[in-house]
Each structure stands twice: as C-alpha cells, then as structure tokens.
Amino acid sequence: MTRKISYKTAINEALDQEMTRDPSVILLGEDIVGGAGAPGEADAWGGVLGVTKGLYAKHGDRLLDTPLSESAYVGAAIGAAACGMRPVAELMFIDFMGVCFDQIFNQAAKFRYMFGGKAKTPVVIRTMVGAGFRAAAQHSQMLTPIFTHIPGLKVICPSNAYDAKGLLIQSIRDDDPVIFCEHKNLYGSECAVPTESYTIPFGEANIVREGKDVTIVSYGLTVHRALDAAESLARKDRIEAEVIDLRTLSPIDWDTVMESVEKTGRLVVVDEAHPRCSLACDIAAYAAQHVFEALKAAPQMVTAPHTPTPFSPSLEDIYIPSADAIVAAVGKTIARVKAA
Amino acid sequence: MSDNPFPLSLEDLMRAYRTMRTIRDFEERLHIEFAKGDIPGFVHLYAGEEAVATGVQMHLTDIDRIASTHRGHGHCIAKGVDVHEMMAEIYGKATGSCRGKGGSMHIADLSKGMMGANGILGAGAPLICGAALASKFRGDRGVGITYFGDGAANQGTVLESMNLAAAWDLPVVFVVENNGYAESTSVEFATGVDSYVDRASGFGMPGVTVDGMDFFAVYEAAGEIIRRARDGGGPALLECSVARFYGHFEGDAQTYKAKGENEYNRENRDCLKSFRKRVCDAGLATDRDFDQIDLEVARLIDDAVASAKAAPLPKPSELLTDVYVSY
Amino acid sequence: MNPNIEAIVMPKWGLSMSEGKLTGWLKQVGAKVAMGDEILEVETDKIVNVLEASATGTLRRVVGEIGVIYPVKTLLGVVANDDVPDAEIDAFVANYATPVSDEGEGAVEAAPRYEFIETPYGRLRYAKRGEGDNAIILIHGFGGDLDNWLFNIETLAGAGTVYALDLPGHGQSDKRIAEPSIDWLASSVVAFMDAIGVKSAHLIGHSMGGAIAMRAALDQPSRVKSLTLIASAGLGQEINIDYLQGFAAAGSRKELKPLLEQLFNDPSLVNRQLLDDVLKYKRIDGVETALRGLADGLFHGGWQSAVFAEEVKASKIPALVIWGEADRIIPSAHAASLGPNAKSEVLADAGHMVQMEKANRVNELLLGQVKS
Structure with a gap:
C-alpha cells in the first residue's frame, strides 16, 4: 500500500527493509546509533538528524557507531564491500569528504578498473548536501560535480521521498560504489510512498512537469524551485516549462534531457553547486554539442555563485538559486526569440 | 635426519624458501628488464624484504586478506598470486x-x-x-x-x-x-619516535619489533600476533626492520644512502643466505636441495618474462x- | 439563479481526480448541443477523456482556456437556451463560485479513497462507492488495478454499492500470488466478497478479470447475479502473448510506452502519468515475479489455457459482453463466443481499454446490466 511519509522516513524505511532482506547490509557512521559506550540510553541519536533512528532496536550490532575518523571508517566500508558485504556508510556532511576523499576516488572508484574487472565494491556512502540550513561554508556545499567527474562512482540525489526510497534501495543492491546525496532541507518533505520495497533504476530522469516552451533541468532541492518557477511562468507569462529532475547524476539520462531540449528548443539548467565545471555546465555543453540545431536560444545556467556558502540568512537566501532567478533565466531564452 | 629445531615442517621450510627465492628472482630480473626499457611506467622492488612477506603470510590462507603497498610484488607472490600473470601485468x-x-x-x-598493491x-x-x-x-575467523x-x-x-x-x-x-627510507627521507628525520612500535601502546594494542631480515624472527612474532587476532584478541602492530636492496624505484641513484650500505646489507643481512645456512646447519637439507629450488625458480621467472x-x-x-x- | 442556465464544469472522474487539463473544445460558441453530445476534452492524470453535455441548448459561453489545468468543478462554459439574455449569462459566469467539493474539504479528507481488508489471499485494497443492497464488483485485468475503472465507478455507484478491488499481485494489494491460475484468482475474489460481507454481486471483469469473473460465477453460481465481460480473457484461445510477456519484462518508460499504446485505439491517450504509475507499480519487489508467473501460468505457449465460453453458455448466468473493435490484446471476434443468448456489443474506435476509451457508452451498457 501507499501512504505519505517524509524523505527522512523514506530513507530510514529503505535502510530497514534492505537490512531485513539482506544480512550482508551493514550501517556504519558517526552517531548513527548514538550514545555508544556512554552511560545514558543506547540508540540515543539515530544519526545527527535522526535518519537512522530506531534501526538499532531492530538490527542491533549491524549498525556500527564509529570514532570520528572518516578516512578509517569510510575506507573500512569500502574494504568490507570488496570482501562481500554491502555496507552503507553515513558521512554526515558531504563537506567532510575532504578528509576521506582518497578512499572514495582512489580506492572505491578504481578497484574494478585497476583490477581488470575482477573486483566489485557495492558500497553506499550516504551524505547530506545543500544549503539553506544556516550552517555556513563547511556544512552547506553541494559538491556533486566533484563526484560525477570521477569514473567508477555513481552519484544520486533524490528530490522527494518516493525517489529517495527507491533510489536508496537500488543503491544498496547496486554492485558499484554509490555516493547518495540527501538534501538536508528536503528531510521533512512528504509524498506518497509504497510500504513495499521497490527500486528506481539509475540513469532515468523524471519529467516532473511537461511543457513545450522551455526545458528546465535540475536535481535535489532546486527541482522544487524549478517547479515554482514553471508555475509562475505558466500563470503570468503563458510559458509552459518542462521540468526534468535528473535524480541520478552519474549515470545521467542524456536521452530524456536532449529529447526535451529538441522539443522545446530552450534549455535552463539549475544546479545548487557552484557554476564552474558543474552539472549545469556539463548539460549546457552537452546540449550545445549534440542538439545545437534545435536550440532557439543560448542555454542558460542558474547556479549558486562562485563563493563559499555564507552564514547570514540574508546572504544565504540569495546564494541559493531562486524561482525568480530561474524565471529570469527562462526570460533570457524567450527574449531571444522575440528579438529575432 | 636430524631433529627439526624450527617451528615449521621441512616441507614448509622449503616452501618458505621457494617463496622468498621467487620474490628475489622476480625483483632482480625486473631490475634487469626494466633497464632495457620494455617495462612501462615505474616499479618499486621488494628485494631484501622477502622474509617479512613470507614470514607473515606463511600463517595465512585464502580466507585471510592482505592490503599491500606500492612495493607489493613480494606480498603478492607470498599470497599465491600467479607469477606469470604478475609479470604480464607489469x-x-x-x-x-x-x-x-x-x-x-x-x-x-x-x-x-x-x-591489491596500492x-x-x-x-x-x-x-x-x-x-x-x-x-x-x-564469523569465518579470517584475519587482515x-x-x-x-x-x-x-x-x-x-593512525586512524x-x-x-x-x-x-x-x-x-x-x-x-x-626500511629506513621514505623514498629518500630518513626515518630518523620523519618521526619523533625511536621505533614505530612505541605507537602501539598509544592505540591500546600490543606491538613487537623484529629483525625483518630474519625469516624465523618474523615467522614466530607474526604467528603469535595472528593467532591472537584470529582468536578474537584484537589488533596488534608488528614492526619489521628491513633493508631494501634497490632504490625507492628503478632508476633511483640512491645517493641518499651511505656509501657501501647496499653492499653491506646484501653481504651480511640477506634473508635467503641466513635461512639457507640455518637449515643446512641443522642438517635438514643440503645446498643441493636449495640449488634445485633456485634452478626451478630461475626457470619459472625466465618463462614468466618470456611469456x-x-x-x-x-x-x-x-x-x-x-x-x-x-x- | 436561472434554472435554464447549465454550467459546464471540470468533471471529477473516478477516485483520485482533483484537477484536469482542458485540452480541446469540441463545440464552438453558438453551437447547438444536445444532452450527451461530446463537448470538450479533458486530460486527467490517467488519460484524455471526453466530457458530454449534461443539458440541451446552445453553448453560450466558453470560459475555460485550452491548455490550462483547472480544479474539478471549475466553470468551463455555459449552455443555455437562446432566449436567456446575455446579461443573465454574464451574471451567472461572474457569480459562479467553484464549490470546494460535495462534502466540503474536511469530509473529503476524512473519507478514505481506498480501503484495505485482510483475506486468506493477503491484504487487498479496494474502493467502495455508492450504497444499497445491489452489489457490483469490478475486477481489473493482468497488470491493472482498480484505477482502470476510473471513468466507470462513479456512474455505477448510482445503481448500488460498487466495489473495485486490486487483485493479489496487483495495485496496492499484497504482491504474493501463491498459484498463478484463474482458479486461485477467482477464489481470491470470492474470499474478498466474504471479507466485505457481500453475499452476491454483479461481477464486471475486464480482460483477465473477465475470466476470473466467469470462473467465480461457475464455481459459486448463487453468489453471482450477472456477468459482464469486457475485452475478456477466457472466451477463446488467442491472446497477444508478446504484450503480456513484454509488459511483465518492461523496466523503463521507453520499453513500456509502446506496450501500453497497444491497449488503446488512440495511442496518444497514454500519457506520462499513466506510464509513471504503471512503472511505479512494476518496480515494487515481487511484482515482476507475480506478473511473469501469471503470464507463464495462464498463457503458456502463447495461448489462453483457461477458456470458459462453453461452460458459461451452458449455465443460466446472465452475461453481457463488451469489446473494443480495435482490441490488439484479445481479438474482438471473441465477443461472439457466448452465442446469441448473451448480449454482446463491439464498439468502434476503441481498443482493449474500451471501458476507458468509450466510457460513456460502456457505462450505459453496464448500468443496463446491473439495474436489470
């Protein structure tokens, strides 16, 4: 059956169901149980934002709290994956990747290739991404482009609870290393989610709104901004925007994006990451290279600026791509047509 | 036949020797072949340190796992990786x-x-x-x-x-x-401890330092530590003092080493020489037995290079x- | 308010519709319309459907704009006789307020769209509409769910209590199918009737659901008042096995779309939402196993293994057969299988999902059957 649950609950449910289904699934991370070795209650936290709360009661020692040693435990998750387990490591914030990056991009990502196809590393690294939490420069980054750049990694970023559950189950069952990016400002968002386990295949973008005039491509939180922009465009300007949620950033569903661009002739890419060498650049460049003839206007990018994430709410609010900025970018693609 | 004073059967002794000899020949042959220019990239040779890989891994089976280093050929051979495939890979x-x-x-x-080497x-x-x-x-009792x-x-x-x-x-x-050198930088320069084994207690685990050029010293110390880990006793540190007979990589002029250092080590600290002498002195085998192994290993390496x-x-x-x- | 002024509003079809997109006017302002004339096209989150005029008169105003999504009951146009003054029409349009819903917002929230019930065949989901002793049970086909009756259930609710269930392995019911046979599925329907306390009912089955309805009627004749078989399995051997196996195997929109298009006479009816809903169902653990099991178990070797036409003919159960002429899954020739004693109608310009594509005519036929 289906009922409404939050993004956070959907992730918890996916972990719970996969741990129940497959004894090789283990969870490790800082405070994912909470209170390990402390005099108070066991299962004190369930993760810093409570995503894994309650799983310890069901699965016990298959959840491992770790010392504050990202290199060691993320590496251990990768090593265990190469030895037949299906570990899900939680790295609290993607900003902390810096301290364990070698294990991800030199070890997990490369085993299969370096070892001539004779290894598989079914590890999932769950991590929080994104701004809007008033958490400043070291707890707010998107950083997804750093990971999509690396062959051997899969990079996922769901925008809603339904996708979060299906994509996380797919990530756990997948035989390649997956960086699973959870937008911290979506944890409370709810939608209809089946109680049963299900998977969403990687490399399948979701057209969340159909339209004929302009294609808006995004992922994560900014999908919702893009939808807001599309509603405004429809209401005020009678422009029907097609909004595509990439869902999986590597692999990426080029076909769906390019078919849409060929249909609409206009492309706006919205990426909460910084602009240089981002998904936004990637998609704009791909469109210019592959469907140039179909373009009626230059592709537009709406991204965070090339600055660290600021702390003060007044600054952070203008840092994150807004619906207004997306509308303005669409305006640039349509204005060209009118001027022609 | 004399009594066996060693903690290994004669068969295992000869197996250990064959492993060490295979590593030595593999590396010495690479030293020669690399200079010819047919081998792409760069190689880091393990020659001199054979007693460590062999002394430790004689205690392991396929259920146990090792994670190696850039200087990994010796670990691979001692773990039973196919020598022909290794050579072809290089x-x-x-x-x-x-x-x-x-x-x-x-x-x-x-x-x-x-x-994996790394x-x-x-x-x-x-x-x-x-x-x-x-x-x-x-619960398979495997050790890493x-x-x-x-x-x-x-x-x-x-450290983490x-x-x-x-x-x-x-x-x-x-x-x-x-082996005393991080690339060209001396261990004396790079750390404040006299011996890395001092660090073990800082992590709450036992640590032992042994002469890594002595197969039997490594074998015995590793045996105890591995047994303990296998029985659920937790981790331990084993520090092996070794000498590498070649440079950091092939082509390294090794000017940072003392004059005559490599020659001294080859003459006085060669694990193969000391192993052979002790087994022969104990009357368990003869030089002819070892020469036979040397001959077989030489053929194996010849064949591996040719193929x-x-x-x-x-x-x-x-x-x-x-x-x-x-x- | 002038009783001679008839509002044309965004319809509420079925269980979950809260809004719809006006995709086309089939009549122009000033045109004469008769009750039942097709007046406009609406795209729902399932497929496009046609709204029929609910009054006779002249289409005096067109308020709804093409391409815009409107909440249900939003005023789209006005039909009135020519003698109603323009001023009154304008006043009607100006004063029209879209009702929130029949029962009010709170009531809608409180009344569940679906219910679940435990049976020996697992937990089954169903929708219930209408009231009264005259029970009507809607049984969907292979890979379908109760939403296949989107355009029928509300109309049928006028004739009694309508139940549409998700069969085991389907929709939001439990996904386990212990035995992939019509017998087992028919038993599950009878168990469902037991669980909801329905002694006897009119069974309306679509496709595989038709075969299930026949089997249930033959096994438990006292519990079945009538049979309506829509594009039904179990009336002949031929079936499009490529469709069934393809449907069971399809894992992406690209694979699924051409398959679903085979279900309709007009393939453009298959929109993204319909595809996504089917994909969401198909991606649930156990569904592929259930569907493959059914495809292999019921249609082994590419032929229907359970054909009940002769048994049904020999029984006294009143039967109605409805088919779409352009059915590409089960040939419409099977519509004649029950012989001259059963009423049979083959509708032009309709495919396998005839109850969706020709909902208005199918509803008339269904009402005739369940009221009689």
Missing part, C-alpha cells in the same frame, strides 16, 4: 593479473585474499579494517594484514585505522616494513570496459 599485457589495466602498483587477486601510501589500512570487519560479521612502510606509518589513514581497529576490536595486524613479452597487448576496446559493473 609488462602491461592483456594476460596480466589485471588485464593490463593496473600495472605494478595495482596487482590484486581478491580470490586469494590479496586486496599506489596511495597508507590507503590499505582502512581497507583491511573493512576486510576484518567482514570476517567478523561472517596491512603492510605499510616507515613513510606511510605517518599517514593519518594508518589503528584506532578504529582497536575501537572495534578487529582482527587486524598492522605490519610496518621499516609476458610474447603476450598480446590489451585491445583498444578494453579502454572503456570494467569501469562499472553496470552503468
């Missing part, structure tokens, strides 16, 4: 252990518990914690060994992993192969395969 051939995609620094054979210093330590964790969950040099001993990954292994009580043995040279290169299409299981 030549970048399609028949190599990694089908020509890894090279010297990435030889692996997971089916043998060899989790081009990143200290990177094997977290990985072996994961291997040990997997063994712990499965991670090797690192005196240079990588200062990497955060190694020692702490993690202690916190999770993992069956991991941390083996420092202290590696003759082997096909990877097809261009191989460039794009094996990135993902599915994508």
Whole structure:
C-alpha cells in the first residue's frame, strides 16, 4: 500500500527493509546509533538528524557507531564491500569528504578498473548536501560535480521521498560504489510512498512537469524551485516549462534531457553547486554539442555563485538559486526569440 | 635426519624458501628488464624484504586478506598470486593479473585474499579494517594484514585505522616494513619516535619489533600476533626492520644512502643466505636441495618474462570496459 | 439563479481526480448541443477523456482556456437556451463560485479513497462507492488495478454499492500470488466478497478479470447475479502473448510506452502519468515475479489455457459482453463466443481499454446490466 511519509522516513524505511532482506547490509557512521559506550540510553541519536533512528532496536550490532575518523571508517566500508558485504556508510556532511576523499576516488572508484574487472565494491556512502540550513561554508556545499567527474562512482540525489526510497534501495543492491546525496532541507518533505520495497533504476530522469516552451533541468532541492518557477511562468507569462529532475547524476539520462531540449528548443539548467565545471555546465555543453540545431536560444545556467556558502540568512537566501532567478533565466531564452 | 629445531615442517621450510627465492628472482630480473626499457611506467622492488612477506603470510590462507603497498610484488607472490600473470601485468599485457589495466602498483587477486598493491601510501589500512570487519560479521575467523612502510606509518589513514581497529576490536595486524627510507627521507628525520612500535601502546594494542631480515624472527612474532587476532584478541602492530636492496624505484641513484650500505646489507643481512645456512646447519637439507629450488625458480621467472613479452597487448576496446559493473 | 442556465464544469472522474487539463473544445460558441453530445476534452492524470453535455441548448459561453489545468468543478462554459439574455449569462459566469467539493474539504479528507481488508489471499485494497443492497464488483485485468475503472465507478455507484478491488499481485494489494491460475484468482475474489460481507454481486471483469469473473460465477453460481465481460480473457484461445510477456519484462518508460499504446485505439491517450504509475507499480519487489508467473501460468505457449465460453453458455448466468473493435490484446471476434443468448456489443474506435476509451457508452451498457 501507499501512504505519505517524509524523505527522512523514506530513507530510514529503505535502510530497514534492505537490512531485513539482506544480512550482508551493514550501517556504519558517526552517531548513527548514538550514545555508544556512554552511560545514558543506547540508540540515543539515530544519526545527527535522526535518519537512522530506531534501526538499532531492530538490527542491533549491524549498525556500527564509529570514532570520528572518516578516512578509517569510510575506507573500512569500502574494504568490507570488496570482501562481500554491502555496507552503507553515513558521512554526515558531504563537506567532510575532504578528509576521506582518497578512499572514495582512489580506492572505491578504481578497484574494478585497476583490477581488470575482477573486483566489485557495492558500497553506499550516504551524505547530506545543500544549503539553506544556516550552517555556513563547511556544512552547506553541494559538491556533486566533484563526484560525477570521477569514473567508477555513481552519484544520486533524490528530490522527494518516493525517489529517495527507491533510489536508496537500488543503491544498496547496486554492485558499484554509490555516493547518495540527501538534501538536508528536503528531510521533512512528504509524498506518497509504497510500504513495499521497490527500486528506481539509475540513469532515468523524471519529467516532473511537461511543457513545450522551455526545458528546465535540475536535481535535489532546486527541482522544487524549478517547479515554482514553471508555475509562475505558466500563470503570468503563458510559458509552459518542462521540468526534468535528473535524480541520478552519474549515470545521467542524456536521452530524456536532449529529447526535451529538441522539443522545446530552450534549455535552463539549475544546479545548487557552484557554476564552474558543474552539472549545469556539463548539460549546457552537452546540449550545445549534440542538439545545437534545435536550440532557439543560448542555454542558460542558474547556479549558486562562485563563493563559499555564507552564514547570514540574508546572504544565504540569495546564494541559493531562486524561482525568480530561474524565471529570469527562462526570460533570457524567450527574449531571444522575440528579438529575432 | 636430524631433529627439526624450527617451528615449521621441512616441507614448509622449503616452501618458505621457494617463496622468498621467487620474490628475489622476480625483483632482480625486473631490475634487469626494466633497464632495457620494455617495462612501462615505474616499479618499486621488494628485494631484501622477502622474509617479512613470507614470514607473515606463511600463517595465512585464502580466507585471510592482505592490503599491500606500492612495493607489493613480494606480498603478492607470498599470497599465491600467479607469477606469470604478475609479470604480464607489469609488462602491461592483456594476460596480466589485471588485464593490463593496473600495472605494478595495482596487482590484486581478491580470490586469494590479496586486496591489491596500492599506489596511495597508507590507503590499505582502512581497507583491511573493512576486510576484518567482514570476517567478523561472517564469523569465518579470517584475519587482515596491512603492510605499510616507515613513510606511510605517518599517514593519518594508518593512525586512524589503528584506532578504529582497536575501537572495534578487529582482527587486524598492522605490519610496518621499516626500511629506513621514505623514498629518500630518513626515518630518523620523519618521526619523533625511536621505533614505530612505541605507537602501539598509544592505540591500546600490543606491538613487537623484529629483525625483518630474519625469516624465523618474523615467522614466530607474526604467528603469535595472528593467532591472537584470529582468536578474537584484537589488533596488534608488528614492526619489521628491513633493508631494501634497490632504490625507492628503478632508476633511483640512491645517493641518499651511505656509501657501501647496499653492499653491506646484501653481504651480511640477506634473508635467503641466513635461512639457507640455518637449515643446512641443522642438517635438514643440503645446498643441493636449495640449488634445485633456485634452478626451478630461475626457470619459472625466465618463462614468466618470456611469456609476458610474447603476450598480446590489451585491445583498444578494453579502454572503456570494467569501469562499472553496470552503468 | 436561472434554472435554464447549465454550467459546464471540470468533471471529477473516478477516485483520485482533483484537477484536469482542458485540452480541446469540441463545440464552438453558438453551437447547438444536445444532452450527451461530446463537448470538450479533458486530460486527467490517467488519460484524455471526453466530457458530454449534461443539458440541451446552445453553448453560450466558453470560459475555460485550452491548455490550462483547472480544479474539478471549475466553470468551463455555459449552455443555455437562446432566449436567456446575455446579461443573465454574464451574471451567472461572474457569480459562479467553484464549490470546494460535495462534502466540503474536511469530509473529503476524512473519507478514505481506498480501503484495505485482510483475506486468506493477503491484504487487498479496494474502493467502495455508492450504497444499497445491489452489489457490483469490478475486477481489473493482468497488470491493472482498480484505477482502470476510473471513468466507470462513479456512474455505477448510482445503481448500488460498487466495489473495485486490486487483485493479489496487483495495485496496492499484497504482491504474493501463491498459484498463478484463474482458479486461485477467482477464489481470491470470492474470499474478498466474504471479507466485505457481500453475499452476491454483479461481477464486471475486464480482460483477465473477465475470466476470473466467469470462473467465480461457475464455481459459486448463487453468489453471482450477472456477468459482464469486457475485452475478456477466457472466451477463446488467442491472446497477444508478446504484450503480456513484454509488459511483465518492461523496466523503463521507453520499453513500456509502446506496450501500453497497444491497449488503446488512440495511442496518444497514454500519457506520462499513466506510464509513471504503471512503472511505479512494476518496480515494487515481487511484482515482476507475480506478473511473469501469471503470464507463464495462464498463457503458456502463447495461448489462453483457461477458456470458459462453453461452460458459461451452458449455465443460466446472465452475461453481457463488451469489446473494443480495435482490441490488439484479445481479438474482438471473441465477443461472439457466448452465442446469441448473451448480449454482446463491439464498439468502434476503441481498443482493449474500451471501458476507458468509450466510457460513456460502456457505462450505459453496464448500468443496463446491473439495474436489470
């Protein structure tokens, strides 16, 4: 059956169901149980934002709290994956990747290739991404482009609870290393989610709104901004925007994006990451290279600026791509047509 | 036949010698072949340190796992990785252990518990914690060994992993192969401790230092530590003082070493010479027995080199395969 | 308010519709319309459907704009006789307020769209509409769910209590199918009737659901008042096995779309939402196993293994057969299988999902059957 649950609950449910289904699934991370070795209650936290709360009661020692040693435990998750387990490591914030990056991009990502196809590393690294939490420069980054750049990694970023559950189950069952990016400002968002386990295949973008005039491509939180922009465009300007949620950033569903661009002739890419060498650049460049003839206007990018994430709410609010900025970018693609 | 004063059967003694001899010949032959220019990239030779890989891994089976270093040929051979495939890999051939995609620094054979040589210093330590964790969950009594040099001993990954292994009580043995040089930098310069074994107590685990040029010293110390880990006693540190007979990599002029250092070590600290002498002196075998093994190993290496040279290169299409299981 | 002024509003079809997109006017302002004339096209989150005029008169105003999504009951146009003054029409339009819903917002929230019930065949989902002793049970086909009756259930609710269930392995019911046979599925329907306390009912089955209805009627004749078989399995051997196996195997929109298009006479009816809903169902653990099991178990070797036409003919159960002429899954020739004693109608310009594509005519036929 289906009922409404939050993004956070959907992730918890996916972990719970996969741990129940497959004894090789283990969870490790800082405070994912909470209170390990402390005099108070066991299962004190369930993760810093409570995503894994309650799983310890069901699965016990298959959840491992770790010392504050990202290199060691993320590496251990990768090593265990190469030895037949299906570990899900939680790295609290993607900003902390810096301290364990070698294990991800030199070890997990490369085993299969370096070892001539004779290894598989079914590890999932769950991590929080994104701004809007008033958490400043070291707890707010998107950083997804750093990971999509690396062959051997899969990079996922769901925008809603339904996708979060299906994509996380797919990530756990997948035989390649997956960086699973959870937008911290979506944890409370709810939608209809089946109680049963299900998977969403990687490399399948979701057209969340159909339209004929302009294609808006995004992922994560900014999908919702893009939808807001599309509603405004429809209401005020009678422009029907097609909004595509990439869902999986590597692999990426080029076909769906390019078919849409060929249909609409206009492309706006919205990426909460910084602009240089981002998904936004990637998609704009791909469109210019592959469907140039179909373009009626230059592709537009709406991204965070090339600055660290600021702390003060007044600054952070203008840092994150807004619906207004997306509308303005669409305006640039349509204005060209009118001027022609 | 005399009584056997060693903790190994004669068969195991000869097996240990054959392993060490195979490593030595493999490396010395690479030293020669590399200079000819047929081997791509660069290689780091293990010659001189054979007693460590062999003395430790004589205690292991395929269920046990090792994480190796950039100087990994010896660990591979001692773990039973196919010598022909290793040589072909170093030549970048399609028949190599990694089908020509890894090279010297990435030889692996997971089916043998060899989790890979590693081009990143200290990177094997977290990985072996994961291997040990997997063994712990499965209850298969497998043990993980991670090797690192005196240079990588200062990497955060190694130190974090020692702490993690202690916190999770993992069956991991941390083996420092202290050959005195991190590339060209002396261990005297790079650390404040007199011996890395001093660090073990800082992580709440036992530590032992042995002469890594003495097979029997390594074998006995490793045996006790590995047994303890296998029985659930947790991690330990084994520091082996060794000498590498060649430079950091092939082509290294080694001007940082003292004059005559390599010659002295070859003359007085060669693990093969001392092993052979002790076994012969005990009356368990003769020089003829050892010469026979030497001859067989020489043929094996000759054949490995010849077949590696003759082997096909990877097809261009191989460039794009094996990135993902599915994508 | 002038009783001679008839509002044309965004319809509420079925269980979950809260809004719809006006995709086309089939009549122009000033045109004469008769009750039942097709007046406009609406795209729902399932497929496009046609709204029929509910009054006779002249289409005096067109308020709804093409391409715009409107909440249900939003005023789209006005039909009135020519003698109603323009001023009154304008006043009607100006003063029209879209009702929130029949029962009010709170009531809608409180009344569940679906219910679940435990049976020996697992937990089954169903929708219930209408009231009264005259029970009507809607049984969907292979890979379908109760939403296949989107355009029928509300109309049928006028004739009694309508139940549409998700069969085991389907929709939001439990996904386990212990035995992939019509017998087992028919038993599950009878168990469902037991669970909801329905002694006897009119069974309306679509496709595989038709075969299930026949089997249930033959096994438990006292519990079945009538049979309505829509594009039904079990009336002949031929079936499009490529469709069934393809449907069971399809894992992406690209694979699924051409398959679903085979279900309709007009393939453009298959929109993204319909595809996504089917994909969401198909991606649930156990569904593929259930569907493959059914495809192999019921249609082994590419032929229907359970054909009940002769048994039904020999029984006294009143039967109605409805088919779409352009059915590409089960040939419409099977519509004649029950012989001259059963009423049979083959509708032009309709495919396998005839109850969706020709909902208005199918509803008339269904009402005739369940009221009689």
